[in-house]
Amino acid sequence: MFKGGKITQGDQNIPQVANHGLLKYPFRLNFYDEPPLFDVTIEEFETCALDRLRILAEIESSAARNRSWEETKAVTSAQCSKYLPLSPTLSKFADRDGERKRDHLSHFVLRLAFCRSEDLRRRFVKAESTLFKTRYDDDISGERENFLNSRNFNWILVDQEEHTKFSTELIAAYQGPKGETDRVSERYYKVKWTRVPDLVEKRKVFLKGGWAYVPHREQSSIVFQEFEAHLEKALEMTARLLPRLDEDTRLVPILNNLSQGSLAGISSEWANASGSTNGAEIRAEMVDNLAKKHFPLCMRTLHDSLQRDNHLKHFGRLQYGLFLKVLGLSIEEAIAFWRKSFSRMTDDKFNKEYKYNIRHSYGLEGKRANYAAKSCLQLLTPGSSSDHGCPYRTYSPENLQSTLLSSYSYLGLGSADLPEIMATVKAGHYHVACTRVFELTHASSGVSRGQGIGEGESVTHPNQYAAKSMELQKAKENAMEVE
Structure with missing residues (x-):
């Protein structure tokens, strides 16, 4: 539980300091002067922060893609409505206090995660300022004026x-x-x-x-500058106090994951994907054709290596197997696919050394856990090697460019597109590069520049990429049938 800046276990009998039902959040806009003084479970502590981080990660992606202010504002507003909505004060039917409580809590959790270094603080201030500006522009003029009158801006x-x-x-x-x-x-x-x-x-x-x-x-320029200055000072103060949390083994891993999450964005509904999400079963003989048309580069390179060598190392098999599982490949079809792919070995060797692991990944052996497919963030985590990590991160510039052309040139990606993609790779925005490749290779399906996976959202999960690609093809085919 989070109480007055501290986390306590939910099952401990500790008197409550403040009843949030009595707290009032009079404005949508917030300078976050006071820390949250209410109880919250560790689960809510993390989920609120993840929802906010999804918004901030998309703001960073917009900056990396040189979107205009209007485009950035539209994407940010859409993300806010999806993950962290804030209804107007005059709204009669929304849980105004509940929404603003989550916004309040999520901001302070991310302060803890992003105060640890100068670079993280700079990125957090920039992203939070963009979020504040978006909300400021979207706010009802009367409510915005009331907020300004509630503070002393020394003008x-x-x-x-x-x-x-x-x-x-x-x-x-x-x-x-x-x-x-x-x-x-x-x-x-x-x-x-x-x-x-x-x-x-x-x-x-x-x-x-x-x-x-x-x-x-x-x-507004005065207000925005005041917000940035106020947040910069608050982050520096938080950084000085942070060592007190180092002994809390519950919080430190969460905060570490949150600070790393902005590298690849935070996947939404794909975060815990562990079963078929495209609504159709995939057969073993369909995989090769699907890989050539719909797979992101990380999965495409794994598929090509498997076809070339008739083998993949353990972590490559695990990553690719879970991806295919979530895409819709049943356990029976998975065994058939891997058996055909490992054509150089005997049936006895395959059954003894590989079949168990395939069944294990489907939750049919061992502890019978239904494992989720790996997200972009997990693939970008240091330790992922070049054969089963993110190619945008692990490949050399020359190798990456040649691989992109050989994998996607027939889908519309040309050598003239490479400088833009490589610029985002050089800046460390790997998922932005992947998103741009998606846009270029799906232009014939109506995907325009800046549209991303949809509503400007970036790629944050390999299955998200493949499922959206297959969805676009299906819609295209349906439209052709109608014509």
């Missing part, structure tokens, strides 16, 4: 006398609507120029004596 409203004194300069610097009435009647706020460096750089404000005269239409 000085320029009075009429000063406005008249500098009217010529203010009108000259004004970059709003061209109407003379708007220029003259615009309200202005006076702040130290160091608080609005973005407006100074773009020459959107009048400067006098170290003060910047900010028009009301640019008021």
Whole structure:
């Protein structure tokens, strides 16, 4: 349980400090001044943070793909509605306090995860600021104004006398609507120029004596800068206090996984995929054709190695086998597929050394666990070798480019597309590179640049990639039948 910044076990009889039912969250917007002072289970501690991390990871992906602000805002809003919705204050039917409680908790959990290094803090501030800006723009104007009035931003409203004194300069610097009435009647706020460096750089404000005269239409710049400065200080303070948590064996693994999660995004419904998710059973003889049309590069390279060598190492077999299992390959078809693939060995050797492991991965042997397929995050974890990890991470630039062309050139990927893909690989955004390959190879199915797997979402799981590819082909075939 999370109580006043501490985690306690749910079955301990500890008096509750605050009843969240009595707490009020009057605004959708939040500067997160106070830590959560309510009980929460360790499960909720992690799941809330994962939901927020999915949003922040997609924000980072948008930056890596050079999306415009409007595109980034649309993707972020869609992710928020899906994972961390915040209803307006005037909403009568939504659980307003419950939604804002989850938002509050998730922010502070990720603070713990991302305060550990300067690079993590920088990335967290950048992503959280984008999330705040999106919510600020989407907020109802009246509710946003109430939020601004609830805080002291240390700005000085320029009075009429000063406005008249500098009217010529203010009108000259004004970059709003061209109407003379708007220029003259615009309200202005006076702040130290160091608080609005973005407006100074773009020459959107009048400067006098170290003060910047900010028009009301640019008021948000002050708010955003204040949010970033406030969060940067809070993260530095959290980093100094973090060593106190090092002895808590329940939290440290969770926080480590959260900080690593932004490398490959956090998969949503695919996170615990352990059974068929495409609604159709796959037969053994179909796998080769599916691999050539629908598999991501990690699974495509495993399939090609298997066909070439009639063998895969243990972890490669495990990774590929679980992928095929979730794709819809039954245990009977799986045994048939692997037996045919291992054509150089005798039936006796296959039954003794490999058949048990295949049945084990389907939960039919050993402890009979229904194992999930590996996500992009797991494939990117250090330790994954070049033959069963993520090719975008493990392959050399030359090898990666030749592999991409040999695997996907007939699906629409050309040599002219490689520089963009390799730039994202060099920057460490491997799942962004994979997403761009998906867009290029599915352009004939109507997938446009920036659309990703859908609604701008990036690839975060090999099965997500394959299932969406197969879904697009099915829709294309249905449309052709109708025509």
